[in-house]
Amino acid sequence: MSMRPIVLRCRELLREGREKAHQQHRSGSPGTQISTLLADLYDDVVLDVWNEATREFATDDRLGGLCLIAHGGFGRRDLAPYSDADLMLLTTPRSESLATKIAGNLTRDLSDSGITPGLSIRSAAEACSMSWTDPIVFTSLAESRLLAGSLQLYKNYFDAFRHGAMRRSKxxxxxxxxxxxxxxxxxxxxxxxxxxxxxxxxxxxxxxxxxxxxxxxxxxxxxxxxxxxxxxxxxxxxxxxxxxxxxxxxxxxxxxxxxxxxxxxxxxxxxxxxxxxxxxxxxxxxxxxxxxxxxxxxxxxxxxxxxxxxxxxxDSRPWLHRVYERVFSRKIDEKIRMGPAHIWVREDRLPSFSQSLPEVLRLMSLANQHNRRISHHTWQAIRLAMQDRSPTQPKPETIEAFLSLLSNPGRLAPLLRRLHELRIIEQLIPEFRRMRGLLQFNAYHKYTVDAHSFLAVEAATNMQDDPGGMGRRYRRIDDKRLLHLALLIHDIGKGYEEDHCIVGARIARDTAKRLNLDSATAETLEWLVLKHLAVNVAAFRHDLSDPEIVLSFAAEVGSIRRLELLVVHSVADLISVGPGVATDWKMNLIEDLYKRTRRYFDSGDLPGSPNDPEIESTRERVSKELSTRSASPIATELLEQIPLSLLSRCEPQDLANEIMAVADRSDRDSKTICLCRFDDSFKAMLYTVIRREDKHSIGTFARATGALATSDLTIMRAQIEMVGDYAWDHFWVLDPQSPDGPASNHRTSEVSDRVCRLLDVPDAPLPAYRSRWKPSTVIEPNQVQVLPTKVVFDNDTVDRYTIVSFFAYDEVGLLYRIASALAEKRLVLSFAKIDTHLDQVADVFYVSEIDGSKLIDSKRQEEVRAALLDVVN
Structure with missing residues (x-):
């Protein structure tokens, strides 16, 4: 069916008008000018369609009871190129039937022309009545203007609407x-x-x-x-x-x-x-x-x-509330009064008070200490005065008031945000200016640097009421101003070419000097900023069952006080990165690191070391469990071969179950055993894959990761051990079919069968990876991946292995390809931890050569690096 002439005409008018607006936009014309041009264009099209729709009713006197009104963005005339057109056809009761006919023509022709209309038919009384009960209707109709029809009808309606709104304004x-x-x-x-x-x-x-x-x-x-x-x-x-x-x-x-x-x-x-x-x-x-x-x-x-x-x-408070505040208020000093909910400055003292930065900071400190809101009237006066105030060198009383503010949790984060809005923080810490609105161009962080810092302070102060372990540690910190200040400036080194922790530590040292902090506090502040990622690196990228890791971390921390400061700081930092980042998984890793390090500080026992008394206790409990089950000699022999790392991190009953499974099936044809249970501490499914190997476990990990990944599982961590002739691998995975708890028996059997089948037939091709739509994940194109893919070798942290860290943007099947590349290079893999930050991975692998040596040779390192970088492409 051919299009109506009015539609063809309006389509061409729209195309030409949008193209003209686009040309002007490209030439740099202001946004307001382009929006006005587009509003004029929409006016022309809508009026053309209106005239066509009303042409046949030109002699109908009911037409005098109608008017066409633009409202919303169309009414404001701040349209974007493809905005909808919000319209209301206002009618008298007598003209309602005619309005329905005309509205149908309007909607049809505007839609066909390329404008999406939002058209309603209302009487003046209906429009007003709906506005008083529906804020969406009110806000749209508040921006009304007449396009066509009866001027008198429109004027009567809009006058009534305006006066009715003002009567009901509150x-x-x-x-x-x-x-x-x-x-x-x-x-x-x-x-x-x-x-x-x-x-x-x-x-x-x-x-x-x-x-x-x-x-x-x-x-x-x-x-x-x-x-x-x-x-x-x-x-x-x-x-x-x-x-x-x-x-x-x-x-x-x-x-x-x-x-x-x-x-x-x-x-x-x-x-x-x-x-x-x-x-x-x-x-x-x-x-x-x-x-x-x-x-x-x-x-x-x-x-x-x-x-x-x-x-x-x-929306100032009702007079009754204000009277209540005044009646039950008390005098703080000659200038300040405090009521049950608010604190404020006396009206006669407000003009001079609001211009004094020390006084303003003292007021905020009092508000924070007593958990009161600063009254709106007082704060607005302060805000206006501070906008006109020229920045000056902070006086000692200003610094003292700022540090006092930082010393209490209360409402600290909102108050710091207010200081930031007034640009006061940067007068005390000039480098803070650079953080303002600084975007962190990666998917790990959800907020700008300054917003993230305030959220970190807020996350820490929220621990005040947390009954758990982190809350107890926060409350034990005697100098909370040190923690809060460190959180405020921990990322202040971002936006420079040099590592932000190193830059931040220098700025922290300068800040401590500027704020007149004593030498011990200054040193701890500098250390906290420098080491604020140390917990994440140890907990998320290393094997915590390795005593060398715990010993190295303990040496870096130095004392229980610093340990608690750093752990609380790290958790607050993690929470403030973005929703869902501080998972149970990560929190449990941090807790494990804290407890192992704390035990070393308290007792001198190094968890996982040969002289750790808990190791022998675990071995005895496993032995007793095997004895009660009448285990075969093979089971006892396996227990003697269990490495310290496995004894350090496994529960006795779970380890006994694994040993029994191997002993019971040692004479069967299948080389692979796959067990599964829900690990409540990490809120993840734990698949244990045990396979008899001829000599070294090379390739088993890669095939196992492929089998698990093609089962639609996300691998979070893997631990690889050799127990005699057995590769003894643990994989902690998240299963989308059971995100909040244990998977069904049918599901775990299906996955376990696949793992065994693919490992026992090593030449069988892996199934295809499933395509899965993730509504919560925004897939960004390659050009936003500005962080480099890199491979880092570390031969210093642990004695027996080279730690290979791989940083890249995540892809389907990436872990399997990495593991396969390591296997192809004949590297023995002993431990893997997979740390995915939304779209970026930081995978860590403990590897050695077949002869047990580290990767020392630079040519060998380059060979491995090239193979790993190649898997991304």
Missing amino acids: QIIRDIVAARREERAKWGETTYLLRPNVKRSRGALRDIQLIRWIGFARYGETDLDRLLRLGALPEDDYRNVRQAFAFMLRLRNELHFREGKGQDVLDRATQMEIAQTWGYAGTEGVLPVEQFMQDYFDKARNVRYASSYFADDA
Whole structure:
């Protein structure tokens, strides 16, 4: 069926108009100018379709009872190239039947023309009534303008709507703020998301619109210029919001033009492309894309700040609450009073108080110490005064107040964020300025460097009420200001070419001097920042059953006090990386490292060493378990050959079960045994693969990883031992079929049979890897993989093995290919730990040559390195 002439005409009009807007956008025209151009284009198309839809009813007097209204983004005239067109056909009761006919024509022709319409038919009373109960309807209709039809009908409706909103402003404001809070929870509660939605994330366009909507409810005005003239919007906020609005509109237009459709999510690949297109050059240690995103976060932060305070102003507490606070308040000193929930400065003292940085920090310290909120009126006065204050060298009383603030958990993290918004932290720690909005261009971190640091402080202070072991360790720390300061600046060395831990340690030393910390505290602060990754490296990348690892870590830590500081710091750092990063698996590894190191400090016994009394105790318990089961002599012989590392990390009953399984099947044809159980300590399935080997376990690990991976299992850790003639391998895996608990017997039998079959027939091809859709995983293209693939050899950490660390972006079947490459190079594998950070892996392998020697020769290392790097390609 051929298209109607009106549709063909409007399609061509849209195509030409969008192309013209795109050309102007590419030439650098402001985002507001492009959006106005697009709004004019939409007006032309919609009016053309309206005229066509109403042509046959030109003589119908019911037409006088209709008007077509643009609302939402179309009403604001800040459209992006492929925005929807929100329309309302306002009707009188007499014209309702005609409205239905015209609406059908409008919807059909606009959709066919290439504009997605959101069209409703309402009477004035219905529109108003729905707005009072539905904040989404209200916020859309607050941005209304007449397109066509009866001017008088529109004027009567909109006057009633405006006055009704202002009469109900308190409730409406609460409803729209709550609706916006709910939307932020879905699209990003922080401004510092690394893949923000430029329309809906916090600090994005929606928060600018929130100011307009609140302005309409309270003052009957949505225009920012008019809100400024009314004194409702501070001049600094107005200026910041206008700049952010232009930037966000340009960015949203860029996204729409690039995709050729509506697109509001700024993914990492697009960030890189836009940074290049917009001419960002980068600086030393800062990529162009990171520089571009710093601009984005700076704008978003200003919007978030302005919209938050505009909303707080409009939704000030009811007078009864204010009276209650005043009646039950007490005097702190001549300037400050504190009530049951808030702390504030007396009105007559506020002008001078708000300009004094030491006084402001003292107030914040009191608020933190007593867990009170600073009243909105007091804080707004401080905020406005601090914006006009020129940075000065901190005075001793300023430093003392800042350190006092850091000494209590209370509401420390929110208060530090406020200081950051006012740029006060960087007056005390100048290097903190560089962290502002600094993007960490990897998938491991979800937030910018500054946001991550505040979240780390928050994660630590939340331990105050944690009844578990980490909470007890946090509460035992006597100098919490040291821990909180270390967490605040632990990543301050990022954005430089040099290793951020080394840079950060230098900055920590300078910070300690600037804050007049005593020498012992200064030394510990520098050490904490320098070593803040030591727990992760030991726990996630090494064999904790190896006494050399525990001894090396204990030597690095030096004391129980430093151990507890470092472990609490590491856990808080891990939690603040992003949701779901601090898994039970990782927390248990850290706990295991802590307990082994603590036992060494307390008793001098080195877990896993020949003189460890627990080793002999475990051996005796296994022997007793075997005796009660009337085990064969083969089982007793196997127990004598069990290495110390296996005795150190296995529960006696589990180890006895494994020995019995081998002894019972020693005379059968199958060379491979595969056992499975749920390891509750790691919340993972543990597959034990035991296979008789002629001499060395070469290739068994690779085939086993292939069998497990093609069964759709994610291998988290592997431990490889030789017990006499047996390769004795443990694999901890996550199974998507049972993510929260043990897998079914049918599932474990299926996997175990596959492992045995593929190991007993080594020439059989591996099954294909399953394709699995992961809705929680964002797959990024190759160009965002800016971290290098590398192989590192370590011959110093342990005596018997070379530790090979492999860093790369994860791929399907990568671990199997790595293991196969090691087997092809005739390396004996003794231990493997797989550490995946969202999309990046840091796999560690303990290897040796067939003769038991390390990989010392540089040519041999290069040969192995080349083979491992080749598997990525």
